[in-house]
Amino acid sequence: MSFVNYYTKEINCKIVYFGPGLGGKTTNVKYIYQQTSDDQKNKMVALDTDNERTLFFDFLPLHLGEIRGFKTRFHLYTVPGQSFYEASRKLILRGVDGIVFVADSQVDKMEENLASLKNMEEILLEQGYDSQKVPTVFQFNKSDLPNIASVQDLNAKLNKFDRPFFQACAVSGQGVFETLKMVSKLVLLNVRGNLG
């Protein structure tokens, strides 16, 4: 959960990129890392396999600007998308403040998107979260590819609570920062001043 330190005037939040395997979660975080100046980030940690599939998590700490005198610190995590890393996903969602659900827009990936979304909701429920109350943004990634589902169709099937959504092409960066900015705003609006 988020930490607010009134003495140092800092807000710390945890944002998790969730979604099916090969959907572009790591690509999002890598793009953010590449486009961020050195004074705004620490080292990115990627615990992945030899073929660059996420094994445990990716982690990127961002030190962004201030809001009303509070410095903002966002910790970005990705989960491993492959189904057999269920245990890892549970660990990483612990203490989450906001979620970016990275869906693969290709028509033939809809089943994987739905399975991943169901898995996310189950984990949140198991950990005592009301998934409707967790700040969440949908990102419909790979929008540059042929044979993609329409935004209406993606929203109808995945975005049942009318969350904010963005079309994206994480490889080129399209939609990446828009998504991050929106989830950050939702997370900040949800922060409770809980650590004096």
Next chain:
Amino acid sequence: MEEVKEYFHDHFADLIEDYPNLGLNFLARDGHILHSENAIPKSEMGALYAGLWEASQQLLSDEETVLSFANSQNGFYLLALDTKAQFLLGASFKNEINPAKLKFDLLKLVRKFQSEFDFSEILTPHRDDFLFDKISDSEMDLIFKGMDH
């Protein structure tokens, strides 16, 4: 929170003096580093410690678990600071002549810390209200200022 840091500092000060190559990170279970002694507070360390702790708990459910990874002179220990393991202590050391003694001394101090420290100070939220009721687009732009997008 500052009182917590001060208490933590005082509690482990002698240990740091005895083991100058020892670095301590006091962190919440989700990886946020709350305080560091003799170590640069690196958020990636917090994420890695928390990930290791969670993974080890899945492999071996035991409240008394101490996670240790070391060779004869370099390594780290990870210990729960409270009974529910909501707060952790990550201790890393380098070029230590007697890691076993260090581990023993550290465990003694952690047990003392567990019995003396009032965790309700940091477990109980001080404020329940939302910090911000509205955030404008220009405020968000300021937060993201300098990012190349």
